[in-house]
Amino acid sequence: MCGIVGYLGKQQAYQILVQGLHRLEYRGYDSSGVAMISDSGALNIYKAKGKVKALEDHAKDKDLSGSIGIAHTRWATHGEPNDINAHPHCSQSQNIALVHNGTIENYNVLKEALTQQGYTFVSETDTEVVVQLIEYIKTKNNCSLFDAVKEAARQVVGAYAIAVIDKNNPDEIIAARQSSPLVIGIKDDEYFLASDATPIIEYTNKVVYLNDGEIAVINRKDGLRVFDIKSRSEAKICITELKMSIEELEKGGYPHFMLKEIFEQPKTLADCISGRISSDGKRVVLSGVIEHKEKFLNANRIIIVACGTSWHAALIGKHLIEDFCRTPVVVEYASEFRYCNPVVGENDILIALSQSGETADTLAALELAKSRGAFVFGICNVIGSSIPRATHSGCYIHVGPEIGVASTKAFTGQVTVLAMLALLVGQMKGLVSDETLEKVASDIRRVPLLIKDIFKMNDRIQDLAKIFTYAHNFLYLGRGYNYPSALEGALKLKEISYIHAEGYPAAEMKHGTIALIDNDMPSVVIAIKDNVYEKTVSNIQQVKARGGKVVAIVTEGDTVVSGMADYVLEVPEISECLTPLLTSIPLQLLAYYIAVNKGRNVDQPRNLAKSVTVE
Ligand code: F6R
Numbered sequence: 001m002c003g004i005v006g007y008l009g010k011q012q013a014y015q016i017l018v019q020g021l022h023r024l025e026y027r028g029y030d031s032s033g034v035a036m037i038s039d040s041g042a043l044n045i046y047k048a049k050g051k052v053k054a055l056e057d058h059a060k061d062k063d064l065s066g067s068i069g070i071a072h073t074r075w076a077t078h079g080e081p082n083d084i085n086a087h088p089h090c091s092q093s094q095n096i097a098l099v100h101n102g103t104i105e106n107y108n109v110l111k112e113a114l115t116q117q118g119y120t121f122v123s124e125t126d127t128e129v130v131v132q133l134i135e136y137i138k139t140k141n142n143c144s145l146f147d148a149v150k151e152a153a154r155q156v157v158g159a160y161a162i163a164v165i166d167k168n169n170p171d172e173i174i175a176a177r178q179s180s181p182l183v184i185g186i187k188d189d190e191y192f193l194a195s196d197a198t199p200i201i202e203y204t205n206k207v208v209y210l211n212d213g214e215i216a217v218i219n220r221k222d223g224l225r226v227f228d229i230k231s232r233s234e235a236k237i238c239i240t241e242l243k244m245s246i247e248e249l250e251k252g253g254y255p256h257f258m259l260k261e262i263f264e265q266p267k268t269l270a271d272c273i274s275g276r277i278s279s280d281g282k283r284v285v286l287s288g289v290i291e292h293k294e295k296f297l298n299a300n301r302i303i304i305v306a307c308g309t310s311w312h313a314a315l316i317g318k319h320l321i322e323d324f325c326r327t328p329v330v331v332e333y334a335s336e337f338r339y340c341n342p343v344v345g346e347n348d349i350l351i352a353l354s355q356s357g358e359t360a361d362t363l364a365a366l367e368l369a370k371s372r373g374a375f376v377f378g379i380c381n382v383i384g385s386s387i388p389r390a391t392h393s394g395c396y397i398h399v400g401p402e403i404g405v406a407s408t409k410a411f412t413g414q415v416t417v418l419a420m421l422a423l424l425v426g427q428m429k430g431l432v433s434d435e436t437l438e439k440v441a442s443d444i445r446r447v448p449l450l451i452k453d454i455f456k457m458n459d460r461i462q463d464l465a466k467i468f469t470y471a472h473n474f475l476y477l478g479r480g481y482n483y484p485s486a487l488e489g490a491l492k493l494k495e496i497s498y499i500h501a502e503g504y505p506a507a508e509m510k511h512g513t514i515a516l517i518d519n520d521m522p523s524v525v526i527a528i529k530d531n532v533y534e535k536t537v538s539n540i541q542q543v544k545a546r547g548g549k550v551v552a553i554v555t556e557g558d559t560v561v562s563g564m565a566d567y568v569l570e571v572p573e574i575s576e577c578l579t580p581l582l583t584s585i586p587l588q589l590l591a592y593y594i595a596v597n598k599g600r601n602v603d604q605p606r607n608l609a610k611s612v613t614v615e
């Protein structure tokens with residue numbers, strides 16, 4: 001949610017900042033802006049409503065000089081998306097500029113106090129309060145920008161990652177973080193600041209992740225120094241070497257990141273599995289679990305917290321862990337868990353499941369469980385993000401950067417890791433036989449190839465999408481392992497095509513939802529050969545009897561459903577517990593092609609952002 005970029009060095013900053021904004025556009029794209037201290041010492045701020053391209057058009061004839069600058073791409077929280085509410089925000093004297101990711105909870109109180117001191121505000125944002133507060137402190141105490149930002153950081157309540165520059169000091173950027181991510185890239189005497197590493201990787205692979213409660217001074221002469229905001233003591237700088245490549249951040253010839261990421265899944269899942277199933281196929285190796293074996297053996301309960309697509313993967317994780325480990329699992333929306341005074345304690349394991357590793361609700365749910373003594377375990381994609389750094393242990397899904405706002409390869413990566421975790425813990429508990437482990441592990445290894453097989457249906461799915469492009473509502477039905485797949489299929493369609501869709505347990509439909517079914521309401525039914533296959537077949541008949549159109553996802557060779565459904569998409573046979581890894585693929589493609597037919601912005605759907613770092 002909102003992306004921040006900053007640069008201080010010997011190159012001209014503008015191109016670096018704008019290129020960085022393009023990389024971070026997935027975090028928010030309703031407006032953007034840059035602030036640079038020009039070669040002649042002016043503080044130039046350019047902002048525009050809309051995508052980064054609009055900013056580039058607006059700025060093209062302006063003074064773009066300067067080797068220090070900050071920039072921002074916005075996902076609006078306070079105040080509608082327009083030029084005025086866009087960041088950077090400027091102090092009353094027009095000397096200090098600031099960009100912010102997060103939300104300031106006490107901004108009203110601060111605003112009132114500053115208004116009484118003669119400050120006026122031009123925007124509706126919470127952010128403007130912070131830059132005015134910094135200026136107020138700096139003027140009142142006659143202190144440095146660093147001291148003023150540090151004091152302001154102590155006074156604001158909420159989540160923030162900020163970067164600040166002062167026209168009177170073109171050699172310094174001050175940055176601070178509390179609950180919103182910030183990364184600083186270092187290359188000789190150049191410094192790159194960003195909300196995540198993607199804008200930095202083309203310049204350097206050496207990065208420093210700022211911790212919560214830290215403030216950084218980036219100075220041309222003195223380099224990078226980091227301090228604790230509260231204690232004021234200097235922190236040790238820990239440089240991490242990133243392994244990400246620039247190709248992973250490009251579309252690679254695909255029209256959209258989402259399509260690229262769907263088609264990447266054979267490779268990303270191979271990466272996810274790599275080194276985690278022993279070469280003889282008899283063991284699963286997840287060191288984050290093995291090192292804490294006792295915790296997993298003795299847990300009374302596992303709680304998985306997540307949001308959105310990750311929550312759907314968590315529901316599949318529940319089935320997997322309960323099937324293989326017989327440990328009770330509850331799956332909670334992180335946003336609900338954190339505020340419901342949950343019963344959680346030291347015999348519980350809390351798994352925080354998150355692609356970005358930055359989702360504010362998931363992070364807060366994790367912190368809550370940790371404070372109550374639970375063992376907290378992260379399953380994330382983005383290396384070095386906040387959730388993995390806050391957990392006792394965890395494992396990455398290793399599917400590479402996911403840039404399309406709609407999650408695809410992260411979902412299958414999450415399910416794959418949860419399957420391996422369930423097998424491993426089940427084996428450690430003596431509940432999974434060697435034969436079962438070998439069979440399921442070998443099926444996990446087959447998944448990348450089987451997904452390639454499913455891609456052969458790409459053209460058919462494209463044709464099918466044409467038939468349903470103008471439907472106004474969709475029902476997605478599934479049972480057991482594939483009830484979450486139905487939820488996920490419906491979410492994919494909703495978020496990128498803006499067609500209303502509901503995911504439902506197939507049998508539950510007859511308790512109310514069936515009233516919606518008619519000729520205009522297609523149902524996508526996952527009817528693979530599992531332990532409830534016959535029941536799902538009856539559910540299809542119930543839909544057909546009411547004139548509903550049915551698109552069925554079936555197991556290869558199925559003749560029963562084929563004779564009944566209007567359209568059929570086949571997926572290869574595999575262990576039942578892994579079927580969501582296959583059934584989700586045609587659903588991703590169907591949503592993608594329908595959205596493309598409707599002319600939607602697939603990678604950046606309206607109102608959404610990839611990394612939800614606000615409540
Ligand atoms: C949907 C989607 C979102 C995310 C959700 C959680 O396609 O991407 O629903 O799954 O915002 O994000 P993470 O997994 O980063 O915590």
